[in-house]
Amino acid sequence: MAHKIDTSHKLKFDMTPMIDCTFQLVIFFMLTLNYSMEEQDERIKLPSSELAKPVEAMAETNIMLQLTKEGTVLVGGDEVPVPGLRSVLDRERQALVSRKGGNVRDATIVIRGDAAVPTGTVQEVIQMAQKAQFEKFVLRAREPLAQEAPQ
């Protein structure tokens, strides 16, 4: 006996809850997207500090120097050895000065050093930046993870 299917009766389901959930997910992922993290290199394992609180405003004239434990510096997408940093900083200074209203004194050097980098290297980088006439420096640290004991 042939079984007859009634094709005129279409099976429908309500998609509203699924679309609701999907939009919630889109909004969540959009809000957690942080473009300011783009310039941070994952190779750098920052030292932790309980006083590290979110940076409120990033100045346009910040120059990020990321020190790897291999002894190189990541700056503006380039990787240079520490002795070669001077020419890069001179170039950055020239770029700042040539910009309208740009001043080297307003620029801040942000140092993201790996926790295992020798402190002497960080000091050498600061000295080099001073010779290139930069005056403001900040050292960046990260907030300790929940499982880390406070210092």
Next chain:
Amino acid sequence: MKIKSHLDTNERLEFDMTPMIDCVFQLIIFFMLTLRYTAVEGDFNIKMPIATDAAANPDALPTIRVRLTAAPDGRLSGIQFSDRPVANFAELRQLVMDYVGGGRTPDQADSGGEVEFDCDYRLKYQYTIAAITAVSGQVGPGGQIVRLVEKINFAPPRPE
């Protein structure tokens, strides 16, 4: 005259949601792949002297000199607070608190004092940051930061 709706209520208006759902799933996949969990980062200001005008202020607190020595493997081997040996960072913080005067509250600005760090070349940077944390402030019971000394300075680097 009663206007008759031309819509037949028995026939529901339908539209194809497939392209919209496709787009939304594409968005979800994009945002999921770009999601990165990173720890919150914060900054410590460093004041490196080029023109020393601080000496002109007679009311300023004298500069504290903190010496950090390193073992051959880069680990911290000793701390000195103005030539006085210190056991750990907690004791260093206590000495700095005594120096700036106790009873500081979270809403106060920093003490105006200055700390100069003199570190061995090979000392791992994490210990320097820990020492800077100890002298810069303390997290109070309510999670607020009590500021101690925010003028941080480095002595010239020691030879390797």
